[in-house]
Amino acid sequence: MPERWSDYLSILMGALAVGYIVYEIDRRRRKLHDVWDVLGGEDAELTIGLVSMVESGELQPYAGSALS
Amino acid sequence: MARSPRASGTSRRPRAETGTRREAVGSRPTEAPPRTVAARRRQVPAQSPALEEDAGWEEARVIEPAADAEQSTRPATAGPRFQIFIIDAGWDSPAHRVLHRNFGLLRDLQRGEPIYVLSREKSIEFIRRHASSLLGKDPIIAVHDLEALGASGTAGFHGFRLHLGLLSTEQQALLALQAFSRFLNAHRQSLDLEAEIRRNLRREGMIGAIEIILHHEPREIGG
Numbered sequence: 001m002p003e004r005w006s007d008y009l010s011i012l013m014g015a016l017a018v019g020y021i022v023y024e025i026d027r028r029r030r031k032l033h034d035v036w037d038v039l040g041g042e043d044a045e046l047t048i049g050l051v052s053m054v055e056s057g058e059l060q061p062y063a064g065s066a067l068s
Numbered sequence: 069m070a071r072s073p074r075a076s077g078t079s080r081r082p083r084a085e086t087g088t089r090r091e092a093v094g095s096r097p098t099e100a101p102p103r104t105v106a107a108r109r110r111q112v113p114a115q116s117p118a119l120e121e122d123a124g125w126e127e128a129r130v131i132e133p134a135a136d137a138e139q140s141t142r143p144a145t146a147g148p149r150f151q152i153f154i155i156d157a158g159w160d161s162p163a164h165r166v167l168h169r170n171f172g173l174l175r176d177l178q179r180g181e182p183i184y185v186l187s188r189e190k191s192i193e194f195i196r197r198h199a200s201s202l203l204g205k206d207p208i209i210a211v212h213d214l215e216a217l218g219a220s221g222t223a224g225f226h227g228f229r230l231h232l233g234l235l236s237t238e239q240q241a242l243l244a245l246q247a248f249s250r251f252l253n254a255h256r257q258s259l260d261l262e263a264e265i266r267r268n269l270r271r272e273g274m275i276g277a278i279e280i281i282l283h284h285e286p287r288e289i290g291g
C-alpha cells in the first residue's frame with residue numbers, strides 16, 4: 001500500500017501514460033483499418049458493379065502513362 | 069523494423085522452397101529440358117538458328133513445372149493475380165495530386181496486372197449508385213484478388229481497398245501508395261492474401277500494435 005502522496009501520484013501518472021499509449025495505438029490502428037479496407041461479403045455489390053463494367057466492355061485496361 | 073514472426077499454419081510459401089522444388093524437378097532425368105538457353109544448346113547442338121528466335125517463347129514454356137510436380141504454390145506464370153480499379157471523383161485533395169503525379173510509376177511497377185481507371189463521371193456515378201459510404205474517401209484504389217474471386221466469389225474475402233482520400237497530407241498519401249505497390253509486388257504469389265493484408269497493412273495483432281508505435285510507415289499513415 002503506498003505510504004506517501006507521491007506514490008499515489010506516480011501510480012496515477014503511470015496509469016495515465018499506459019492509458020494514453022493504449023488510446024494512441026487504438027486510434028492509429030482504427031485509422032489504418034479505415035485506410036486499408038478488406039473486401040468481404042458486404043462489399044459484394046460494389047465488386048459486382050466493377051466486374052460487370054469490365055465484362056461489358058465499359059471499362060478497359062488503362063493504357064496511358066498518366067491520369068487525365 | 070523487426071519482421072513479425074510467421075504465425076503457425078501460415079500458408080505463405082518462402083521463395084527458397086519454390087527454388088528448391090524447381091531444382092529437384094530439374095534433376096530428374098525425365099523432367100523438362102534445362103531452363104537456360106545455353107544448356108539447351110549444349111543438349112541440342114543441331115538446333116537451327118531459325119529456331120533460336122523461338123527460344124524465348126520455349127524458355128517460358130520450360131519454366132513451368134512438370135505436370136506431375138506438386139502444385140502447392142501459385143505458379144509465377146499463372147497470369148494476372150489482381151484487378152486494380154482507380155475511383156476518383158476529383159476532389160482537389162493532397163491524395164488526388166499525389167496519385168496523379170505518381171500514377172505513371174505505379175502503373176510501371178504493376179505491369180502484368182490490369183489497371184482500370186474510372187473517369188470522373190463514371191466515378192461519381194459509381195459512388196452515387198453503389199457506394200455512397202465511400203463519398204469523400206476517394207481517390208480509392210480497389211484491388212480484386214482474382215484467385216479468391218474464382219474460388220469463393222464475393223461471399224468472402226476477395227480483395228482490399230486503399231482509401232487515399234482519408235489521408236490528409238501528401239506525405240501520407242505517398243507513403244500509402246508506396247506501401248500499396250510494395251505489397252502487391254511482394255505478395256503476388258501469396259496463398260493467404262487476407263492474412264498478409266491484416267498483418268502487414270492493417271497491423272492487426274500484438275506485433276502490429278508495436279509496429280504502429282515503432283515503425284515510421286504505419287505511424288505516419290495512421291497519424
